[in-house]
Ligand SMILES: CC(=O)SCCNC(=O)CCNC(=O)[C@H](O)C(C)(C)COP(=O)(O)OP(=O)(O)OC[C@H]1O[C@@H](n2cnc3c(N)ncnc32)[C@H](O)[C@@H]1OP(=O)(O)O
């Protein structure tokens with residue numbers, strides 16, 4: 001339970017209760033007194049007992065918003081002294097990203113260390129192969145000194161010769177000599193590629209004040225000494241004759257909560273210690289290990305480092321945002337504007353607590369701006385399913401770009417816009433004589449063409465009580481080739497919406513089709529008119545005769561009438577037997593789908609100001625039209 005009582009109530013802002021008193025609801029908590037100004041239910045009593053399911057919404061309580069102890073949290077400016085960041089020297093707010101950074105998936109290390117069940121070798125291998133297939137050129141493969149499994153996986157990749165020549169692998173180590181040695185042991189035997197190292201050894205040490213004091217028990221000077229010792233040990237191990245050619249990476253853990261001058265000092269120390277040069281640059285990776293500020297602050301911190309790091313041309317400036325505030329993607333994007341060249345993250349944002357920054361979102365955000373992300377996302381569902389398998393964790397259906405519902409609209413106006421947008425896109429492609437998959441994309445509500453990431457258009461529009469005529473008609477068109485006239489769309493949408501509303505669920509295309517058939521296409525058995533046999537003849541130019549054997553309310557009869565077309569003759573015939581109806585709308589089309597030569601006709605008839613629709617399908621347009629007239633007439637109220 002939140003420690004509400006240890007904070008002084010008097011300090012909490014007061015709510016102007018009299019202003020809101022008329023809006024106080026009656027009690028919504030069963031068994032409690034009505035909520036009123038005098039007896040407002042206190043916050044703790046509204047919390048359901050642990051382990052039980054909520055059965056009601058808590059009653060509105062004017063005191064509640066003020067009862068959380070926000071005073072115990074310090075803003076970043078009070079936690080970290082940010083000297084040296086000159087606001088007038090900021091360039092990131094006006095820059096744009098026009099090339100992809102170096103992407104480094106860290107799922108096999110940072111993602112893996114956050115899993116309930118860390119990956120075994122087969123799962124790690126599946127994920128590694130996915131990264132390679134997607135085109136990642138640098139991949140963090142583990143923390144080899146953490147466990148035998150981690151060590152064995154690195155050995156597995158080496159011994160199976162699974163690392164392609166153009167891929168560099170990264171192994172992660174803390175600043176402890178024994179663990180550094182184990183890390184070097186794990187990478188034995190990885191050859192260079194044309195004189196270029198294919199291994200990065202990544203050293204980390206926490207530099208932020210709280211970590212220095214609480215976790216490591218070292219002041220700045222002590223920590224620098226620890227770091228230098230570890231870095232020096234790495235440099236010596238790298239010089240051993242049997243050691244593969246390596247590059248070095250350093251991460252000042254919790255960079256974003258570290259005094260910028262200290263972060264700079266320690267990074268510069270490594271640049272010098274490892275003798276970084278443009279041919280063999282050092283990677284300085286600046287993690288927002290725990291996200292604590294708005295992204296603009298992180299951008300300032302990155303720009304400060306970008307401007308002040310020694311031997312800038314010998315440093316690859318990397319970032320490693322986490323997502324504690326839900327702004328990991330924004331931090332990474334602003335960091336790129338501020339001078340970062342490399343981004344570490346995980347696919348779909350797995351990682352410690354609320355995750356590492358999501359590389360899928362970052363890369364496809366760039367793609368949606370016309371920038372080549374240099375990574376292949378053309379089958380996003382295979383990528384998602386592979387990641388779900390390896391992590392044993394589902395991806396949220398609303399996850400950007402890859403979630404099951406990322407391109408789906410349930411709401412009527414969105415569906416209408418998407419449906420019009422797709423038609424417009426197809427027309428534009430024809431106009432430009434370009435394949436639809438290459439024509440410029442401008443479809444409302446869809447930032448990218450779902451087809452680009454391997455999605456079909458089938459799931460774009462799904463129908464429930466929030467949907468409108470456009471979406472419903474789109475589905476009938478997509479799945480059954482129907483091209484409903486606008487006013488029939490309105491008529492049918494009413495029926496479909498009522499059904500969706502009544503059942504409180506989604507209506508599948510098959511159900512919509514069955515509803516359409518029942519309502520408009522099927523013969524109306526209890527309707528007054530049944531045609532048993534009929535024929536038409538053109539008796540003169542512009543004159544048609546309709547002859548029929550029919551039953552009117554169960555009474556068999558035969559009749560004949562003429563009109564200026566077969567349908568006009570039919571309505572004249574019906575009028576002659578006492579069934580008045582005027583045709584007010586008519587359309588028909590050949591069925592485009594299903595490989596049949598069926599035609600569908602739609603007819604709207606009217607009697608005494610009341611309208612009704614019917615539809616007919618047949619290989620003959622005339623038969624389809626006659627059936628549509630009879631269906632519409634039989635649906636008129638009697
Ligand atoms: C932000 C990050 O993601 S950092 C990476 C975190 N990942 C992991 O921790 C997963 C793998 N870790 C492990 O398997 C284990 O923690 C090991 C093998 C590395 C170490 O295990 P243990 O020796 O049992 O130590 P333990 O897990 O308690 O680690 C804490 C110790 O490491 C020290 N430490 C923490 N960070 C570092 C560092 N970067 N360099 C050196 N020592 C460090 C702590 O001060 C503490 O030391 P103490 O025991 O002297 O107080």
Ligand SMILES: CC(C)C(=O)C(=O)O
Nearest residue numbers: 204251253254287289
């Ligand atoms: C890069 C390292 C140290 C890391 O995983 C982090 O800080 O989150």
